[in-house]
Amino acid sequence: MGSALDIHRLHFAFTVTFHYLFPQLTMGLALLIVILKSMALRSGDEHYNRSARFWAKIFGINFALGVVTGIPMEFQFGTNWAEFSKTAGGVIGQTLAMEGIFSFFLESSFLGLFLYGEKRLGRVGHWVSSLLVFIGSWLSGYLIVATDAWMQHPTGYRILPNGEIGLASFWGLLLNPWALAQYAHNMLGAVQTGCFVMAAVGSFYLLTKRNLIYARSFVRVGVVVGVIAAVLQLTPTGDIQGKMVAQHQPVTLAAMEGLFQSQDGAPLAILGQPDIQKRQLDNPLQVPSMLSFLTYRKWSAHVRGLDSFPENEWPDTIELLYYSYHVMVGLGTIFIAVMGLSVILLWRKKLFEARWMLWLLMLSAPLPYIANTAGWMTAELGRQPWLIYGMMRTAHGFSPRVAAGNAWFTLLGFMGMYTVLAMLWLFLIYREIEHGPEPEENLGAPSPAPLTAD
Amino acid sequence: METLWFCLVAVMVAMYVLLDGFDLGAGAIHFFVAKTNEERRQVIATIGPVWDGNEVWLLAAGGVLYFAFPLLYASGFSGFYLPLMMVLWLLILRGSSIEFRNHIQSPVWIPFWDFLFSASSLLLAVFFGAALGNVVRGVPLDESSYFFEPLWTNFRLGDHTGILDWYTVLVGVTALVVLMMHGALWVQLKTGGAVRERSARLAGWAWWGVLVLTGLLTMVTFRVQPQVVANFKTWPAGYVLPALAIAGLAGVQFELRRPSERNAFLASCAYLLGMLTSVVFGVYPMVLPARNPLFSLTVTNAKAGAYGLKIGLIWWVIGMILATGYFIYVYRTFAGKVATDTDASAD
Numbered sequence: 001m002g003s004a005l006d007i008h009r010l011h012f013a014f015t016v017t018f019h020y021l022f023p024q025l026t027m028g029l030a031l032l033i034v035i036l037k038s039m040a041l042r043s044g045d046e047h048y049n050r051s052a053r054f055w056a057k058i059f060g061i062n063f064a065l066g067v068v069t070g071i072p073m074e075f076q077f078g079t080n081w082a083e084f085s086k087t088a089g090g091v092i093g094q095t096l097a098m099e100g101i102f103s104f105f106l107e108s109s110f111l112g113l114f115l116y117g118e119k120r121l122g123r124v125g126h127w128v129s130s131l132l133v134f135i136g137s138w139l140s141g142y143l144i145v146a147t148d149a150w151m152q153h154p155t156g157y158r159i160l161p162n163g164e165i166g167l168a169s170f171w172g173l174l175l176n177p178w179a180l181a182q183y184a185h186n187m188l189g190a191v192q193t194g195c196f197v198m199a200a201v202g203s204f205y206l207l208t209k210r211n212l213i214y215a216r217s218f219v220r221v222g223v224v225v226g227v228i229a230a231v232l233q234l235t236p237t238g239d240i241q242g243k244m245v246a247q248h249q250p251v252t253l254a255a256m257e258g259l260f261q262s263q264d265g266a267p268l269a270i271l272g273q274p275d276i277q278k279r280q281l282d283n284p285l286q287v288p289s290m291l292s293f294l295t296y297r298k299w300s301a302h303v304r305g306l307d308s309f310p311e312n313e314w315p316d317t318i319e320l321l322y323y324s325y326h327v328m329v330g331l332g333t334i335f336i337a338v339m340g341l342s343v344i345l346l347w348r349k350k351l352f353e354a355r356w357m358l359w360l361l362m363l364s365a366p367l368p369y370i371a372n373t374a375g376w377m378t379a380e381l382g383r384q385p386w387l388i389y390g391m392m393r394t395a396h397g398f399s400p401r402v403a404a405g406n407a408w409f410t411l412l413g414f415m416g417m418y419t420v421l422a423m424l425w426l427f428l429i430y431r432e433i434e435h436g437p438e439p440e441e442n443l444g445a446p447s448p449a450p451l452t453a454d
Numbered sequence: 455m456e457t458l459w460f461c462l463v464a465v466m467v468a469m470y471v472l473l474d475g476f477d478l479g480a481g482a483i484h485f486f487v488a489k490t491n492e493e494r495r496q497v498i499a500t501i502g503p504v505w506d507g508n509e510v511w512l513l514a515a516g517g518v519l520y521f522a523f524p525l526l527y528a529s530g531f532s533g534f535y536l537p538l539m540m541v542l543w544l545l546i547l548r549g550s551s552i553e554f555r556n557h558i559q560s561p562v563w564i565p566f567w568d569f570l571f572s573a574s575s576l577l578l579a580v581f582f583g584a585a586l587g588n589v590v591r592g593v594p595l596d597e598s599s600y601f602f603e604p605l606w607t608n609f610r611l612g613d614h615t616g617i618l619d620w621y622t623v624l625v626g627v628t629a630l631v632v633l634m635m636h637g638a639l640w641v642q643l644k645t646g647g648a649v650r651e652r653s654a655r656l657a658g659w660a661w662w663g664v665l666v667l668t669g670l671l672t673m674v675t676f677r678v679q680p681q682v683v684a685n686f687k688t689w690p691a692g693y694v695l696p697a698l699a700i701a702g703l704a705g706v707q708f709e710l711r712r713p714s715e716r717n718a719f720l721a722s723c724a725y726l727l728g729m730l731t732s733v734v735f736g737v738y739p740m741v742l743p744a745r746n747p748l749f750s751l752t753v754t755n756a757k758a759g760a761y762g763l764k765i766g767l768i769w770w771v772i773g774m775i776l777a778t779g780y781f782i783y784v785y786r787t788f789a790g791k792v793a794t795d796t797d798a799s800a801d
Binding site: 061064071085088089101109110164167168170410 | 502506507516523529538557558598600601602761773783787
């Protein structure tokens, strides 16, 4: 720790990890707000509109933080990773530029209309604007995932005479199979963040006995959408991702699973601490042959362990990679249980009285953030020691002229600034939750407003 | 093809300056034209629904620069490491202040964000100007196509330049005054009452500053970057660009007297467009001039592969048509003066 390479890595890791706290809620809520607006449009029930308006305020604060912490991400490719940008800019610049042109313009234009223009747009127009914000934010998610997927599993490129990497197939880049799988998996994670937050706010209101009509809707929408997302997260999307890693990054799979020795009928480690020196998993709790089955659908299949790869191809932080992966999978499993149980209770009409479950839902709100972060850490640590898998090592990608001292300076600056932003976010979001949706008076009766603009 | 992309990036940067320019300018004059909380709320409301979209032009231009001229992106961004990071910090502060200001009605909360908003806008205008100055003056590139500039050295135009020297500071100050005028014309267009009057007066004063600084800067630039003179000599048709700037500047004064708020703002746009295109025209075919002309980055040595540039053109055109559509729609929806108590003010 202390070389220029380490600081540049930490710089990107810190800023991107912090940044992604916001878009995951933005993308998740964007979907849920469209759902609320659609319900309002269909049923004419005004409380869905007011619910959407309440969530739009939280969305707005969150979106603003996503924007201001997102701008540094694009810049950092050039500032901190110049060699990488010079070599691969002709390819990944495409997806990054398309993000700006196709999704940010859409998103920013219609978010302004969505937040400030409800009166001018009318009901249908306002619904359309929420839909366009949703499309913009999800498109942005795709283009970023496609950029990352290209680094994980490069497609659609060719090496130019000057040694740089050029684009060879536009659709090859955009429809990278890795991107499709990773996108589905990633977006379900974002939806779960949205669902858990919405259900947590609803539970908070139910437990504190206020805004009850809204609270029930929040919990209902949160857990119904949440259980679907939680299941799809594990299978098929998680499963497909795992198989892709096994096929294209076998050494990463071995490190994620803490599998040091190649073997037939490899066990799945549930718990245990990897000891790299001794090449073993301490205190292991394992399910025999399970890893072979999950990876190849055959109990006796041969799985390659770390010992079958040269050490210089091992990911360089195996321990952290191992834990990230296990935290992600562990939490994912818990989410299925929590959401599944809530939905069963909801179905039997007991959820709103089951205080223990509401407590559980309320306290679970931070967990999807941890799971999403751990998931991204699994992907990015698993890619090491490569910056572009199999083509360019991370050690060869950073800016040669930016000294460690300068990178430290800006890293510390970001840390300070982001600490303040995090506190502001908590403070402002809590205020909005405390303030709550518009009062429940006049609810129950169908909206008096006619379908045309008011 | 690379020349075309050079022009397209220039167009996008120009769009960014025209659009985010007025909201940066509005920030820079915030304290001068708005005295009470209500007036300051009005100024923010003029840019509230659009500033974020305006800023997207910066990101989009950056993205296009990235894939069309990867070497320029790598070299320029890592070389301007420190000032770019500071620009990022200022953008973060500024975005936060616009979004958070109206959330709490408190005599400590609001002035705090007002101050940050205005200070960050002001500094950003100077920084962007200084950045442009650096590009025109040239940077200490060597045979590796990389460089690293400290924030300042001895403020002279030697071989070891810093980000700030007398020339780039001059460009920075000019940019500030220009954007103050531009912002004042915008605020004038979008507000009524005392704020409108103060903005009109401020634009009038700033106009004289712009006139003097433009003249001075033009003379100095011809000496600092000889390529500019050479290009105008080779292609005299290029004179139409500075002519546009001059016409725009004259137009601002004329329309301020008439007075037509809308035309004055448009004239200011024409001035900015003329100035920027003149600069871009002046440094072509370089994209980043070096202090030692041998090592300059040009459209040819910094461009990406041919296929990427070709395919990029297709989606760029589609994307721009869509984006222009959104912008026209949004600006029309929020057309007219901002009212003091509409839903245009958040929360």
